[in-house]
Amino acid sequence: MNILYKNTKISYTDSGEGNAIVLLHGFLENKKMWKDYVSFFSNQYRIITIDLLGHGESDCLGYVHSMEDNARAVHEVLEYLQIKKTTILGHSMGGYVGLAFAELYPESIQKLILLNSTSKEDSTEKKLNRTRAIKAVKQNYVNFVSLAIANLFSENNRTRLADEIEKVKTQALKTPLQGIVASLEGMKIRKDRETLLRENLFPVLLILGKKDPVLNYEESITQIENTTAELISFDDGHMSHIENKEELKKVLSEFFKI
Numbered sequence: 001m002n003i004l005y006k007n008t009k010i011s012y013t014d015s016g017e018g019n020a021i022v023l024l025h026g027f028l029e030n031k032k033m034w035k036d037y038v039s040f041f042s043n044q045y046r047i048i049t050i051d052l053l054g055h056g057e058s059d060c061l062g063y064v065h066s067m068e069d070n071a072r073a074v075h076e077v078l079e080y081l082q083i084k085k086t087t088i089l090g091h092s093m094g095g096y097v098g099l100a101f102a103e104l105y106p107e108s109i110q111k112l113i114l115l116n117s118t119s120k121e122d123s124t125e126k127k128l129n130r131t132r133a134i135k136a137v138k139q140n141y142v143n144f145v146s147l148a149i150a151n152l153f154s155e156n157n158r159t160r161l162a163d164e165i166e167k168v169k170t171q172a173l174k175t176p177l178q179g180i181v182a183s184l185e186g187m188k189i190r191k192d193r194e195t196l197l198r199e200n201l202f203p204v205l206l207i208l209g210k211k212d213p214v215l216n217y218e219e220s221i222t223q224i225e226n227t228t229a230e231l232i233s234f235d236d237g238h239m240s241h242i243e244n245k246e247e248l249k250k251v252l253s254e255f256f257k258i
Helices: 031-041 067-080 093-104 124-139 141-150 162-172 177-188 194-198 217-224 245-257
Strands: 002-005 008-015 020-024 046-050 086-091 109-115 204-209 230-234
Touching (some): 020 093, 093 194, 124 177, 204 245
Antiparallel strands (some): 002 008
């Protein structure tokens, strides 16, 4: 299903009935990553999955896809579906979008789950790395995407989950160059939203991988110090929805009930 946001196609799915839960994918991913989770949870909840700008079946909006623009597109979908309040689960970049949504539409957020994500802005080094990534993907698209995906998993899982990694790569390679560059630009300029977690306006669950090659675990846990946010830690990498699938389903089931 599709709607238009600023004359740009936004693709989404809508399954089940009950309290609404929005699942937002990360960079180089799309709504298909949630297939098992939609099947698992849609018998109890209304599950919405959305392709963010320049990913999956959603079109590119421009040359910079800010987290705010993505959040407004998400809100447009929810307005169309007449959903006034929702829980948002965002993986990686999807978490950044979830935080932007919570800031823009605080009355619309019920709970927020940051899955392998952070409320912190990019460090100076990370911003430089994103600039390098933009250059690299323009030079060799396939090589960039293949390496980027493999590097999201913890080292000990790269052999065990080789088939899953190939499936993720296949989906990632469907992401247009403009969508990749615009998202890298958008993540690079995103603002720090740690204060949102400290305001304790809604329940927050932070889920991290101790061997995450992308997010430093020790640094990431500091964002919820002196907050009411809950922390769940797995022993693997950045792709907890694949690396720790069954444990994650149990964790989410409990949090959704609160």
